[in-house]
Amino acid sequence: MTNSNKQLSDIPFSVLDLSPIIVGGTPADSLRNTLDLAQHVEAWGYNRYWLAEHHNMPFIASSATSVVIGHVAAGTSKIRVGSGGIMLPNHAPLVIAEQFGTLESLFPGRIDLGLGRAPGTDMRTARALRRDLHSNGDDFPEQLAELRAYFNPSLAPGRGYVRAIPGENLNIPIWLLGSSGFSAQLAGHLGLPFAFASHFSPNYTLPALELYRSSFQPSEVLEEPYAMLGVNVILGESDEEGIRLSTTLQQQFLNLVRNVEAPLQPPVDNFEDKLNEYERQALQQQLGATIAGGPETVKTKLQKFVDDTQADEIMVISQIFDHQARLRSYEMLAEITDRNPNNL
Structure with missing residues (x-):
């Protein structure tokens, strides 16, 4: 299904930030950069800014996701801020209801709660988070129902009345990831x-979009399906620069394949020459939708992606080593998608 009438300027663009820790940097540096990026993309017209929960990863500083969301929301004024996502099996639903009820109370109308069912880490770390592994993701629907009932008690009439204060009766958009x-x-x-x-x-x-749209049932939340797609987008001033900048992301995934724990690495030349065939295929399988290059190339590939998927919103991930280059990538993306009219 394609519809070339849906242009890049017609749909919202948002940001997923992993608060990357670079080699030679600290988590404090990463969190300062997170707020700086959020303030810039707010000025450039992006729709929402999400932080991701990962643990025991030396290149990600956003493990205390709710805390970082509060930090970003306090330093911005209008952009929506949320989780992409909170890994619900790691937490008691009541705790998440209270945390996001607090965030929504502090920053009304600006908080999103995106939820995932994976651990966001290895199983040893998951055990440290949960103390036991009885919650392996299979009970995610039950956890979700419990969480939603804390926000809206009418969803579970007659249950034991534990209340989320703050949280109860607050309208916090819940997304499934x-x-x-x-x-x-x-x-x-x-x-x-x-x-x-x-x-x-x-x-x-x-396949996932087809399953979502075909199984969609209208609710009080949505009358029609709404799908946001996360995409790696890395812009340079030229195709060569954009592709070179993207080798930082490729090295990050290669380290995962090789079971090497390391902070984010600077871009390198001739990256493909360093791979064996298994590694090349593994990276293609995981990063095959990455869009990297100069502005015209990225614009053309993004438009094709929207044509192919009919995405309602795009959430951009740009794992770029140098913070200024990362800012420039998001700025150029705002320009080619017409959300930066003042050229700020």
Whole structure:
């Protein structure tokens, strides 16, 4: 299904930030850069700014996701701020209801709660987070129902009356995040917005969208399905620069494949020469939808991606080593998608 009438300027663009820790840098540096990037993309017309929960990863500083959301929301004024996502099996639903109820109370009308069912880490770390592994993601629908009932007690009349204060009766948009079909179908059945991780699961994008849209049932939240897609987008002033900048992201995934723990690495030349065939295929499988290059190339490839997927919103991930280059990438993206009219 394609519809070339949906132009890049017609749909919102948002940001997913992993608060990357670079080699030679500190988490404090990363969190300062996170706020700086949020302030810039707010001025450039981006729609929302999400932080991701990962643990025991030396290149990600956003593990205390709710805390970082509060930091970003306090330093901005209008952009929506949220989680992409909170890994619900790591937490008691009541705790998340209270945390996001607090955030919504502090920053009314600006908080999103994106939820995933993966641990966001290795199983040893998951055990440290949860103390036991009885919650392996299979009970995610039950956890989600409990969480939603804390915000809206009418969803579970007659249950034991534990209340989320703050949280109760607050309208906090809940999104389901996924990289396969499970959350796509659940989001459809519940009539919730769905965010898919095309940035690391590109081969499942179209099947997951079809499952979400075909299983969608209108709800008090949404009358029609709403799908946001995460995409790696890396712009340089030229195709050569954009592709070179993208080798930082490639090295990050290569380190995961090789089971090497390391901060984010600077870009390198001739990256392909350093790979064996298995590594080349693994990177293609996970990063095959990455869009890197100069402005015209990126604009053309993004338009094709929107044509192919009919995405309602694009969430951009730009794992770029140098902070100024990262800012410039988002600025150029705002320009080519016509959300930077003042050329700030």
